[in-house]
Amino acid sequence: MRHLTTAALPALAAALALSACAQTTASSPASTPPPAAQAALPKDLVAAVDIPFEKFTLANGLTVIVHTDRKAPVVGVTTYYRVGSKHEPRGKTGFAHLYEHLFFGGSANVPSFDIPLEAAGSTPTNGSTWYDRTNYVETVPTGALPLALFMEADRMGHLLPAVTQDKLDKQRGVVQNEKRQGDNEPYGLMSYAVGEGLFPVGHPYRHETIGSMADLDAATLGDVRKWFTDHYGPNNVVLALSGDIDAATARPMVEKYFGAIPRGPEVRPVQAAPVTLTAPSSREMTDRVPVTRITRNWSGPGLNDADAPALEIGLHVLGGLASSRLDNALVRGKEVAVSVTASAQTFEQVSFLQATMDVKPGVDRKQAEAAFDQVIADYVQQGPNEDEVRRAVMSVISGEIGGLEVVGGMGGKGATLAEGELYSNDPAKYKQDLARMAALTPADVRTALQRWLSRPVVSVAVVPGERTESGETKGGWGDEDSTRPPPADPKAPAAKLPPAPKLSEPPVAPIADLDFPTVEHATLSNGIPVALARRTAIPKVALSIAFDAGFAADSLDTPGTQALMLAALEEGTTTRDATAIAEEQERLGASISSGGSQDRSNVGLSALTANLAPSLALLADVVLHPAFRPADVARVRNQQLTALQQVQASPQALAQRTLDGLVYGAHPYALPSDGLGTPAAVAALTPEALRAAHAKWLRPDLARITVVGDITMAQLKPMLEATFSGWKAPAAPAPRKALDAPLPVQQARIVVLDRPASPQSFIAAGRALPIKGTTQGTEALNLANDVLGGGFLSRLNGDLREDKGWSYGVYSAVSRPVGPRTLLVSAPVQTDKTGASVKAILADMAAFPAKAPPTPVELQRVTEGAIRGMPNSFQTNGSVLQAIENNERLGRPDDYYETLASTYRTIGSPAIEAAARQYLQPDGMTIVIVGDRKAVEPQLKGLPMPIEYHAAPALAGESAAATETKDTSQ
Incomplete structure (x- = not known):
């Protein structure tokens, strides 16, 4: 990755009606929980998903896909090159990623790639490299599309004259610091060990994309030029244009800017397949980490294999769902772990199948590990049940669809179409994948799990202690020894290049000022203000209840109180336990989240419009009736204490929380802005303290509700009244944070x-x-x-x-x-x-x-x-909601x-x-x-x-x- 990025908010998008469920009002606890909502069948959800496109190919082999979406005057430009780290030979690891960085350094007619695009309003302008591909993305105003195409074409066809030794040396340093930055984080060396354990020396998926320091040091100007000429021809590229554009308009533009670029050599197919080991293997590393992390790893099939959807769902049931097998057994059940995960990370030719457990401090590692292995073994033997498959399919499909709200970027509609074409010769491959998931049976999943997870496993553990290994020596093929030929001189001069044609940048057309959605206001009968922005692009609603509290509220309580109280909300209500809450969300296709910032504590909901009423009932139960049972509080308290250890092990997080206190002194903002508090303070928090904080801060006279999505105020307000009208403010006055407290003198x-x-x-x-x-x-x-x-x-x-x-x-x-x-x-x-x-x-x-x-x-x-x-x-919808809340x-x-x-x-x-x-x-x-x-x-x-x-x-x-x-x- 060239630029630092942030994760987008997940969203759901589906055009279907879900049947409502019985509900109780939020004004008083129900004697029994309402029956679970009957979610629509996954096949109905899949049928509603469509990204229509047109495809054409230029004479030079450039494949172009165009998708029209007129909801905003922007176009996502997504370019996928058929080259990644799996194409790197011995001694050249890290080259694909290094070249991604060089690709932004200017071309023959574009001194800077970033400056013109950022000035034209491109957000984001970025690139990334992984095993199978290198991609470049920018989303530009419609009037800047000719500029974006001109610049992409110039670096595709005329990059080399601008690649100098000075640029190579500087970007080599940047990449090496990117590697150090990742290695410096807790568990930062673990992925090296996983790849080395799963694949033999020379396997294309064995080494990390970041490469080795030695190979990066040895890269010459001639090497990187050859990398370009061997891989960056238009016949090895998929260009996706998505948004305010159509194929009739796009084709002459693409022909104009890309048509004269000559074909290059075809990127030769790489021979790579999953590896079945002859025996299990294990490896232990010590590192500055807060808790022991245990992983079980297998290589699996690539994304075009018939088993890929079943494995994705199977691993999601094991450790991806909030109500997963591992969570229920090890985090909430035996309580030997503070967190667990499982996933199938699927690439073109192989997948990484992994289950992970962070051992709870104070628990015997052997006991935890035995329980971990037993859950996995039992699950592989028995497979999931029908309800687990259905919930996992609904969860995964909803998450996949969420990225399609965005036209461009790393995970939007353009990337979905481009990846389908690049890996499967079908831009609509996503439809096939979703349909396969929707049709899965428990037997299908069990068969796939037994086929792949019954093979010898690679176990990797990272235990607390001093770091004994260095990332400086990792990331290469793994066979570096004295018999290896000496590297070429990295400063060796390269041959002179013929001049490139002189071309001029096209002008950028003016744009209209932003048309922000209209915001409607209402007030519930209990005084809660409501703001609504209606958007009908997808049948979904994003809702947030924001309380005037936040981590600064801990200045009136105990440090870490707000974070712990908010985390405990979904651990159980007076009528539901954590598993019931999680399962009901999964059946509804809804998602409840809680968190905070310095000034606000938030509980959010993402729900399908047609299922908003039962989703609101569940949300209200979580917000208004948390049980704060001692066992639940103890569990989330241990998780927060572990998170505290994690931030103290992270250089960036440790620096920030230290700076907060030094800058703000006795002001409420002196509390660490991560909200986690201090170990001593969190360890002392009790269920009674959380109940008191809940009553003190999560009250209607400190609340505001913001909604964005496919619903009118006439529909929304009665739902909110039915759900929240019985929620009354206590007699005690609302607390006030001392945000006007004096600051210390700022001294260097x-x-x-x-x-x-x-x-x-x-x-x-x-x-x-x-x-x-x-x-x-x-x-x-x-x-x-x-x-x-x-x-x-x-x-x-x-x-x-x-x-x-x-x-x-x-x-x-x-x-x-x-x-x-x-x-x-x-x-x-x-x-x-x-x-x-x-x-x-x-x-x-x-x-x-x-x-x-x-x-x-x-x-x-x-x-x-x-x-x-x-x-x-x-x-x-999430970005609009956040803007309204900020206002x-x-x-x-x-x-x-x-x-x-x-x-x-x-x-x-x-x-x-x-x-x-x-x-x-x-x-x-x-x-x-x-x-x-x-x-x-x-x-x-x-x-x-x-x-x-x-x-x-x-x-x-x-x-x-x-x-x-x-x-x-x-």
């Missing part, structure tokens, strides 16, 4: 948390800003931050990643809570560049704008690019996003410079560094600020002495 300092042998340092810097409340009027600050560090093209990322190659990504952000805002900078950097990176960050911040005001290109990119990118920001929380009008374009157009360079001078300077920044003190300390000498050194928190298996603190200052 460095705090180093010593984490020995870390392959990277994580830098988190921040300071509180004298801004709070509504974000209206601070748009110039947002644009100024975009220049400094708010995106891939920002100055910080351009300096430390693209120019110096010291990091995989450096970003800054200005938080937007109700109370005081915070300026934050995050930078994972290679260890030997820690001190230089701190100096570079401070220098870049100080130079803006005194020495380097915004350039015209930057100004156009952050203003006009932001305006053009807005239509793509609200494709999903309410920050006191902004409903039409804020519709007027934002006009606001941006009034902001010029003087306003951006003024905001940067006032808020984005490095003065008073607290800098937290999580890394190896021995390596870092000499690099920090001479910095003009106090420096403190502390040990990172001790984890399970480490000596308590590791927590002793040593302070020094300069």
Whole structure:
């Protein structure tokens, strides 16, 4: 992956009616739970899913798929190349991914791929590499489609003249820091061991896509040029255009820009198949991890195999459902595990079949492992029952359909069509897969499980302790030894290339301002405000109940209370246990979630419109009638304590929670923004404490309901009244968080948390800003931050990643809570560049704008690019819901996003410079560094600020002495 990305919210999409179920009102507990809803048959769900398309092929072999979706004036451009890490020969591991990075470095007629597209409103512009393919995605306003096609064609046909030794060296450094960043996380070395255990040396799926450091070091300019000419011809490409476009319009555009590119060599098929081992194998690794993680692994068939759908459903029943076999037996039953999962990760020619257990602290590992193996063995022998298959199919199909709400990106409709064509010669392969799943019987699943999971297993365990292995030596073929030929000189000059034709970028057509959905308002009889935005693209509703609480509410209780209370809601009500809650959601095709932020505690619902009434009844039971049974509370408390250990083992998470306290002092925001609290505080929380917090904060006079989806207010309000009208506010006044509490004086300092042998340092810097409340009027600050560090093209990322190659990504952000805002900078950097990176960050911040005001290109990119990118920001119901909630929380009008374009157009360079001078300077920044003190300390000498050194928190298996603190200052 070239850019850091965030996961999209899952969604459901299906055009069918589900029969309603009997329900009780939410005003009082029911004596017995309502009968489970009768969900429609999966085949009915599948029949409603359709992505119509047209396909054509150019004379040079380029395959083009076009899908028309007019709901927004955007087009997803999705390009799949038939080359991935499985195509890498010995000594060339990591090449496919390295080339993905180089592909963004400009081509003969496009000096920068990112700048024109971001300025045109592309969101996102990204790429990724995996075993079978390399893909590139951008979603652009319709008027920018010619530009996007021109640029994709130029780098497909005329990239090599722009690939220089300097670019290769810089992107090599970026990729190696991406590898270090992944390796540095807890359990970061485990996937290497799984691949090595499942496949012999030389198997195409054995080595990691990131590759080995040695192979990356040895890459020459000639090597990467040959990689391009061997694999990047148009005849090895599928181009999918999805959105506000049709085939009649698309074909002449594609012919114009791609038609003259000559065919390349055909990518030769790779021989790869699942491997049946002769005997079971096991491997144990020690690492700085909070709990022991046990995995069972098998290789399985590829995605075109008849068993693939059955294995996906079978593994989902085992450990994917909230009510899975492993969850019910080991987490809720014997309580020997804090978490379990199982999945079939399916690729073109093989799949990775895995079951995972995190052992509960204090439980004997042998006892837990025996129970884990027994559940798997019994399940493989017996197979699932009819209800499990039906719930799993409904869950998986709903999740698959969810991504189709988006036209482009990594998982939208364009990617679905392109992958079907690339791997199966059928863009509609998704229909075949869903139909196979819908037709599965328990016997089908049992047969597939017995065929594949009765073979010898690869067991990999990671246990707490000091890390004894290094990722620096992993990721290659695994046969590196003294007999291997010496690598070529990575600085060897490459042959000169003939000049490319001179071409000009097409203009970008203007776009209309954003048309944000109309927001209707109502108030329930008990005073709860309701906001609704109707969207009819899919028959689904997204709903959120937001409470004015959040993690800052813990300042009036015990740290970690809100997170634990919210997590316990789905563990049982007065009429249902956790399994019943999970199973009912799965039958309904609904999903209930809970979580928090600094300012709000949220309980959300995603439901099919036709089944909204029973879904609301279930939601109300969860919100209003949690049981907080001692056994349930003890279970989720152990899970939260384990999560705390996990964040203390993660350099990024540890740096952020440390920074929160240092920046905010005694303010409510000083509590860690992850909401997990502290080990001592969480361990002391009781069911009574959670009941008290629930009564104190989850009350109707602190609640607001926001709904987005295919429903009218006339339909919605009676449902909400029937469900929530009996919910009354208590007599006690609502609590008030002290968000106006004074802040400590912001002073420059460095705090180093010593984490020995870390392959990277994580830098988190921040300071509180004298801004709070509504974000209206601070748009110039947002644009100024975009220049400094708010995106891939920002100055910080351009300096430390693209120019110096010291990091995989450096970003800054200005938080937007109700109370005081915070300026934050995050930078994972290679260890030997820690001190230089701190100096570079401070220098870049100080130079803006005194020495380097915004350039015209930057100004156009952050203003006009932001305006053009807005239509793509609200494709999903979830994104609209979040926008409405943000407007309410920050006191902004409903039409804020519709007027934002006009606001941006009034902001010029003087306003951006003024905001940067006032808020984005490095003065008073607290800098937290999580890394190896021995390596870092000499690099920090001479910095003009106090420096403190502390040990990172001790984890399970480490000596308590590791927590002793040593302070020094300069």
